[in-house]
Amino acid sequence: xxxxxxxxxxxxxxxxxxxxxxxxxxxxxxxxxxxxxxxxxxxxxxxxxxxxxxxxxxxxxxxxxxxxxxxxxxxxxxxxxxxxxxxxxxxxxxxxxxxxxxxxxxxxxxxxxxxxxxxxxxxxxxxxxxxxxxxxxxxxxxxxxxxxxxxxxxxxxxxxxxxxxxxxxxxxxxxxxxxxxxxxxxxxxxxxxxxxxxxxxxxxxxxxxxxxxxxxxxxxxxxxxxxxxxxxxxxxxxxxxxxxxxxxxxxxxxxxxxxxxxxxxxxxxxxxxxxxxxxxxxxxxxxxxxxxxxxxxxxxxxxxxxxxxxxxxxxxxxxxxxxxxxxxxxxxxxxxxxxxxxxxxxxxxxxxxxxxxxxxx
Numbered sequence: 001x002x003x004x005x006x007x008x009x010x011x012x013x014x015x016x017x018x019x020x021x022x023x024x025x026x027x028x029x030x031x032x033x034x035x036x037x038x039x040x041x042x043x044x045x046x047x048x049x050x051x052x053x054x055x056x057x058x059x060x061x062x063x064x065x066x067x068x069x070x071x072x073x074x075x076x077x078x079x080x081x082x083x084x085x086x087x088x089x090x091x092x093x094x095x096x097x098x099x100x101x102x103x104x105x106x107x108x109x110x111x112x113x114x115x116x117x118x119x120x121x122x123x124x125x126x127x128x129x130x131x132x133x134x135x136x137x138x139x140x141x142x143x144x145x146x147x148x149x150x151x152x153x154x155x156x157x158x159x160x161x162x163x164x165x166x167x168x169x170x171x172x173x174x175x176x177x178x179x180x181x182x183x184x185x186x187x188x189x190x191x192x193x194x195x196x197x198x199x200x201x202x203x204x205x206x207x208x209x210x211x212x213x214x215x216x217x218x219x220x221x222x223x224x225x226x227x228x229x230x231x232x233x234x235x236x237x238x239x240x241x242x243x244x245x246x247x248x249x250x251x252x253x254x255x256x257x258x259x260x261x262x263x264x265x266x267x268x269x270x271x272x273x274x275x276x277x278x279x280x281x282x283x284x285x286x287x288x289x290x291x292x293x294x295x296x297x298x299x300x301x302x303x304x305x306x307x308x309x310x311x312x313x314x315x316x317x318x319x320x321x322x323x324x325x326x327x328x329x330x331x332x333x334x335x336x337x338x339x340x341x342x343x344x345x346x347x348x349x350x351x352x353x354x355x356x357x358x359x360x361x
Contacts, residue, residue: 006044015075017345022045024343025334026100036069037103041100077345102114111137112135124176127184131190133146146227150220153185163232165216166179177274178272187204191204191250203215213237215237285298287300325354
């Protein structure tokens with residue numbers, strides 16, 4: 001399908017982001033000096049023939065990663081345009097489409113970029129995911145993009161399975177009907193975390209069974225201009241993971257004042273592909289731990305849940321404020337949100353950490 005990527009929208013967005021030309025979802029971010037940088041998945045609201053695209057048709061078209069910036073702590077956002085698009089003319093691990101990821105400044109100033117690349121495997125296997133990397137000097141454009149994925153279920157199937165992760169048989173990887181009667185495969189949404197020794201950790205969404213979610217964790221190393229997995233750790237299974245089938249978009253933030261790690265994930269309890277969305281529960285969950293590798297304890301309002309009925313999913317933290325025990329956040333709305341909010345962004349809001357509560361403006 002033809003990829004339509006509009007030029008940056010000329011007008012600023014206030015009190016959230018309703019983009020007249022794009023559907024937006026799944027957020028990640030970083031801050032540098034006084035500028036907040038926000039990234040998300042995007043697809044045009046209209047097809048190449050000018051007809052409207054229904055949100056349910058999104059997966060039939062290539063996504064791109066959109067970049068926004070803010071100088072006033074997320075109250076006003078400027079559309080900076082496309083940050084990353086598919087390599088549709090090449091037979092690469094990101095030739096079909098691009099899914100969520102993260103970006104993180106490195107000690108020498110460049111930014112490490114992680115994202116989910118999907119192979120072009122035809123209509124039967126549209127969801128074959130890989131973990132991919134790149135570099136950016138300015139956060140606005142890519143300065144380097146790896147020619148091969150960091151981790152590929154197709155290439156690394158035996159190694160991944162040996163560590164305890166679940167993948168379907170090689171010939172079925174990425175099938176549109178899901179895995180083993182459950183949801184689609186999960187090897188996506190990589191999140192970059194640098195520890196106090198400046199070692200690069202990568203966390204992403206995975207599985208330990210056809211209906212059982214997990215979080216993958218790897219330590220990366222760098223050789224010249226390339227990165228590789230130094231060690232893939234065993235899956236992290238959350239204590240209430242049986243309440244949902246899909247763990248998505250993990251993000252970790254460390255409070256050095258109180259020595260707590262906070263893990264934020266979005267969750268979904270879809271049992272099988274084709275299940276009615278009305279039967280599916282989506283939530284944003286919060287956990288904490290004294291160690292980066294866990295164990296994690298639910299630290300939400302209701303178990304680990306902090307958001308659900310609000311139709312928010314794929315939240316990102318745009319500012320840490322551990323002195324006040326709070327995180328300034330922004331989140332996209334799901335396509336189930338009312339009043340034309342679907343696939344737009346909320347206003348910034350606070351998640352307070354002790355006691356846990358969510359405060360909207």
